[in-house]
Amino acid sequence: MIFGADYYPEHWPEERWREDAALMKKIGINTIRIGEFGWSVIERKEGEIDFSLYDRAISLFAEYGIQTIMGTPTAAPPAWLCQKYPDIYMMNRHGDMRGYGSRRHYCYNHKGYRKETERVVKMVARHYSHNDNVIAWQVDNELGCEDDVLCYCDRCRKAFTDWLIRKYGTLERVNEAWGTVFWSQTYTEWEQIIVPKDTVVDGYTGNGHNPGLMQDFKRFSSDSMYRYAKLQTEILREESNKIITHNMVSEQSDNYRLAELFDTIGYDAYPYSEWDHNSPGRIGFLYDLSRGYADKPLWILEQQSGPCGWNVLGETPKSGQLKLWSQQAASRGIEALIYFRWRTCPFGAEQYWYGILDHDGVPGKRYQEIGQAISSIQENEEYLRLPEKKKVLLVYDYDNKFCHDEQPHVRGFVYKEEVVRYYEALRRIHVPVRVGSLAENLDAYELVILPFISMIGKEDAERISRYVKNGGNIILTPFSGQRRINNQITTEILPGVFRNMSGVTIASFHAMEREIIPYEEIGNMQLWREELKLDNAESFRKNWISPEGGPLVSENRYGNGRVFYISCCMEAYDRMLQEICRETGTASGYGDIPECVECIEKSNCLILMNHSGEKQQVLLKGYRDIRNEKSSIIMEEYGFAVAVSS
């Protein structure tokens, strides 16, 4: 397995490299990632090519058995390049150019930058394609992460128009799909097509653009990023046979599609940072979402190695959390675990992004803890790499993300976070879950949860219908079947394409901006609820009833399967899912495990992780701790254990 560190040889005196290599080796690091921000290093001025610094670094680290993942350097266009193309930058929706000074300051549709990209990627690929110490390529870095997928420049306006021409052929079809008859927005010439910049209603509401246009603009923007990445992967494949990866962290693009381009899925994991303070469940969700992007190996290209942020730091991880998060990643069967970064950089915008070593380069607490993490993962690798049991599929979909993010129905509803609530509940009740797209092979699962699948095409709906008929179980939720794929709301009776299989009609709904309805058994209902009229369905639990007296959850036999409709948003779904999982045979029976102990079920074993800062007792049924053969385990603060079936 790959254990690595993100290293930037250009940041340190060459005399120091050897000491770093030795320190890495000592704790089991066998790989470095370099180069993704190194354009100036290999081409200080236009045409002055010099790979020698990286060549020397790669050789020196190889002496210590440390291999290299090489980044294409497009993540940081140098100053000379931006001087050459003064219009290289993205434009925000107010029409302001977002200029030089950070990184990835380029528009995906800038022809000059695409040309320079071709040139530099080819150059890097040719230089290292036959270097055996280079084991893989990373394309650029975290595409889309700097709030930079949506660009409103005139170049993008034209590219968007071309994209629409390719998609729709005629303006009539555009007008039809978007419903431009509303507010006289009928387009009669392609030149009239806009990108959704500021309008006169912006002070009034966030965005008053046509929803069909918005959805297509987001798809186009996602596609622009995809095509930029593809430009690189095509060159890399032409020039070499090495593995291609990319650290996918943006949620502004369709990552299932992007993932097609790579051999391994890369992900950057920062449970606590300036921007995030993730719950254990949310950390797990993010690992599992990345895994779900494709049926390909998962590489953690950046794993948190210390407190981090740009101008402010996120909460400092407690002693033991860095290790636990590494084990949590490993429990997903990853192939690579690379820590960002080896040593904290004394200059640049990431001065506060703490690496394994502090600025001073002296091994300290974090070096020790990460060494322990690597040892522990190596020790348990046989278990960690076992295939995982997955009875439940939780669907996460970008088309639905795009439309919910723009029109969330009610203040406070955030698609991703509401899906995470389902995931968190499943983890707390220890049900094995996979996160994946609508395109998954449903038959592999006993239960498919389709949270907030408002937008759905006919074919997907039919696949789901067949799955249920053949004995599958699904959970539907508010908003199900509401939208057509062109982002129009269906004129069918709701839940639209799901109506027949669910056996219910949505009689009414309640936007609950200011209201929370507490239930003693199932907790707080909030944000949104629908009133279900039972057509063929039955009430799932007779005592779960709405203020109007109707069922909160319905259950419908459909073919050989069952359809559950959860009619409301809850603060926590634990109890509801417990009952549905029991009914569908997807509940786990590992014994008595506290909520805060995450439990990953592999074939024949359990990986147990205590996310709390206190000791926890676990009483297993049918499993025993590999260390002492006991089924009763006292787990340390942020502790880890493996249990095998007894």
Next chain:
Amino acid sequence: MIFGADYYPEHWPEERWREDAALMKKIGINTIRIGEFGWSVIERKEGEIDFSLYDRAISLFAEYGIQTIMGTPTAAPPAWLCQKYPDIYMMNRHGDMRGYGSRRHYCYNHKGYRKETERVVKMVARHYSHNDNVIAWQVDNELGCEDDVLCYCDRCRKAFTDWLIRKYGTLERVNEAWGTVFWSQTYTEWEQIIVPKDTVVDGYTGNGHNPGLMQDFKRFSSDSMYRYAKLQTEILREESNKIITHNMVSEQSDNYRLAELFDTIGYDAYPYSEWDHNSPGRIGFLYDLSRGYADKPLWILEQQSGPCGWNVLGETPKSGQLKLWSQQAASRGIEALIYFRWRTCPFGAEQYWYGILDHDGVPGKRYQEIGQAISSIQENEEYLRLPEKKKVLLVYDYDNKFCHDEQPHVRGFVYKEEVVRYYEALRRIHVPVRVGSLAENLDAYELVILPFISMIGKEDAERISRYVKNGGNIILTPFSGQRRINNQITTEILPGVFRNMSGVTIASFHAMEREIIPYEEIGNMQLWREELKLDNAESFRKNWISPEGGPLVSENRYGNGRVFYISCCMEAYDRMLQEICRETGTASGYGDIPECVECIEKSNCLILMNHSGEKQQVLLKGYRDIRNEKSSIIMEEYGFAVAVSS
């Protein structure tokens, strides 16, 4: 009486129209409003005129006895028109153009758009002036509502300069009026005149512009909108004799002046939406403010028919509230009640603006409830249309709104909301109130409340003085008489023009950003208080005393009338107004009516409306329920009753 629905025939298959007409007829709808966003429908491309779709719709609905209100289509300049005039848009104060993509994206001072407006309005007027199924014109739609009255483009800068030339004649007079000697802002050439865009102090305070300039810029902007509307009404009057109306919802313009242009006052009522969650009193205030715009019939051109918002929805009305809000509108003696909209649109920015029917077109709960609302109003029409008793005038003034909005004295003070507090109190204590301008005939009232009338001209002050001398009663409040009409603060001793009649001097004041002073009897004092020195006045209630020991409310005999000065802002004015109304003979004596039951007194009858979600008991004195002749009424949740004098 007109019962209507806002209908957009262009949004639906022609085959569906007939079903809609039949469904409308069934619940009493006799009118549709169409066309206000239909420019592309009648002129898909420049010069390709085709009225046939609307012609067919008007005819078909007429078959069902349903008449049409026709909108001029200027509320949505088509894409081809905006392509023709790329500079048609408004500019925000940062200098960014607010472009295409929503609606009403035009500058009122754009010559090209004014020309196109003339052309299209003339065309529509000529086409339908002799169509008897068209009963009225609506001009554009909700002028000023999209945060779009203030435009900072260079065109508007020139128009503002011309406006100033007309108003002042010379720059000397401008300099004098604005006090430009402050900070060396003396203008010496007309070309130097600015519109109040961003300045260097914007990060420091909201706006650091000269208050005289700001006030005139707002008056100019209001005037620009007025002149744009007038351009249309003049053409319509020239071409036809039909009623002209407009839905007035913007609070950025002087609506008393705008109302002069129309035959009936239009208003759009959305008690709960993405932006508002109105108290019963505030809903009533908005109806009454609209009524106060002019002594003309009130038409509700859009009445809420379901939950609504653009990207998020406001709270869903409780069962019964849609009906109650309709009755509440009707209690104001309206002539027309038109629901927005008939059926929820599956596309465009208002996908979440729920109509009488859902997207699916199937009559449901809301169809039933609105049907009941119409029946109930029809049944009680004889009572609802009776003239209303109005003993009290509550003055609402745009010059004061403009200056208070810009310089609210203390964080948290919002002119409109503070006037609403007076209104709410009056409704809770069941005192009949009219909302109106300073220009009202005061002699029609026994009490005139002048809340926060800081800016006031000499003539108005003299009219008020005469009114009091002749036996009238007025209430003054903090800020009274503070400003001259040019937005300079008076150098007279405060309360300036009101000093003589009030018999008090403002000795001092307290901005109370962080302080609330609770009084057991009268509730919380907050935001602002003044210290009154009694010249001729007396303390109104001896136990209402300020922290310094002075009176909170003074009372002065002036001629035959009385002047009350309420020296502070209160959270609620119920108790204070109760006492003053008792003294001035304006208190009502209808019996024992809970606060939450709104009571509108007509000649000889009371309209009672229960705004709470619980049953309420009403014990009337001198009135009896028309249904059962009893004076004790149990009102249902959101219930309605009519009582006649016994």
Next chain:
Amino acid sequence: MIFGADYYPEHWPEERWREDAALMKKIGINTIRIGEFGWSVIERKEGEIDFSLYDRAISLFAEYGIQTIMGTPTAAPPAWLCQKYPDIYMMNRHGDMRGYGSRRHYCYNHKGYRKETERVVKMVARHYSHNDNVIAWQVDNELGCEDDVLCYCDRCRKAFTDWLIRKYGTLERVNEAWGTVFWSQTYTEWEQIIVPKDTVVDGYTGNGHNPGLMQDFKRFSSDSMYRYAKLQTEILREESNKIITHNMVSEQSDNYRLAELFDTIGYDAYPYSEWDHNSPGRIGFLYDLSRGYADKPLWILEQQSGPCGWNVLGETPKSGQLKLWSQQAASRGIEALIYFRWRTCPFGAEQYWYGILDHDGVPGKRYQEIGQAISSIQENEEYLRLPEKKKVLLVYDYDNKFCHDEQPHVRGFVYKEEVVRYYEALRRIHVPVRVGSLAENLDAYELVILPFISMIGKEDAERISRYVKNGGNIILTPFSGQRRINNQITTEILPGVFRNMSGVTIASFHAMEREIIPYEEIGNMQLWREELKLDNAESFRKNWISPEGGPLVSENRYGNGRVFYISCCMEAYDRMLQEICRETGTASGYGDIPECVECIEKSNCLILMNHSGEKQQVLLKGYRDIRNEKSSIIMEEYGFAVAVSS
């Protein structure tokens, strides 16, 4: 001593001047400040010079013994001048020009404005240099206060580049200093240098620019302002011998450096305003910070004389506070106390900035209170002007402010406010403190507090080291010694240059965005804490221990002195400082004085000020009240007393 009022003769009818002069004289006012916004007054149009209005005013006031401080009128470029130079304005980081309409709307690097400045300053200087009634010059007004130090225009970009050329000589040195190797930001031509405008990461984090560039850009901007001020002081010195002053209120520039230009330090004191609601300690800090700018007389050029704000008012001062704040200023030994402003202006952006008189010009409460303030200060002048005892130096540093403001480590950390916490604690425990720069003569103090001195040069560190070796005591805090002067983080082991003298190593740290750790004895720990490893140091108080069991405060003997390291941020430092002051002999022993009573120790006397709205009892040890010779004093609400040593 100078007692004054800011007067604007151009705002008032000339007939009124005489009355104002008489009213001023009556309460002891002997000086007016005029002219700083009067460019249009003396040059209404370009070249039409006319000083007569100011000449007449100066003469008339001189008749009453009232002298004049004359402002250079550059604080308000007239409309004609801005018309002449349409590009005179500053640009914000989004690239928007911040235009005409408030004041000080000019870019410091605009050549045309610099030329006009030269011309007008020379003209004013020549006109009044021989007028004996003019006693001093004020340069411009509150340079930098309108959020206007950082300008992003192309002019400033070029000026910044030139500044870098002067500072670094070669781009190699720039690249080295900034660490541009990070993210490929290596500059290869001077033309590539940017000013830090918006980038693609702005929606993501506040600012993603290179920290070295940011620090230099702030230094450059501070320098631009300095050079603009210097342009004026050089002319003034050439033309006259009068005192030159300036009201320094911006915290965006290095005020120690700016202060070099002036003969007296000017400061504008507004304890309560639209923007501030200062604690007594914070008010004191601001006076003392101003005093610390240079060893020059302190002039209060604007002292609050009423409630104030632009569009909203800050809290109205309680009766007695205006007087107390004046006495508090006087307790610092000031030479001038000038109230802003004489009479409240009825027009312009400062209509709500209440002066000594209201708009009506009638002497009222505030006139009385300020009269009493002046009398009281005159009575006690012999005590108030005595030199102050200062045992403790609290260091405040602009290089550290610049870098902490940009990268505050943790949300909620604001450098200035965290330094103020130290000051507030010292005042509450009545320890005499001076605020000053790193360049102070340390040997004059027994204890030097160096809060959050992250950035420090070698020489300063060495001076500090020598001071301690020679017997001095210092307090270090989190972040000490973290940064090099080029804003790179040191690669030495922390606390870097302070490691040897402190005898500790920073083993780890905890960013505490969400965590507060309460201690019974010392209060709440918050924001940030470090784990200390004791090398040579000892734990200062054995029971003050971190969650890990290490010391919260260490103490190290170094040479003849001692170094304390406070390892965490506290809500209040009272207890910690009490103990350290006791150990270092800097604690005061004045008796029993409540926290809310500020106590300034002069040679031989104490100035006592009660900042609470309630009476307070003071029991002095070794001092007695000058009024009644008693050592027990009952202080009135907002009361003042002087006690001399007995």
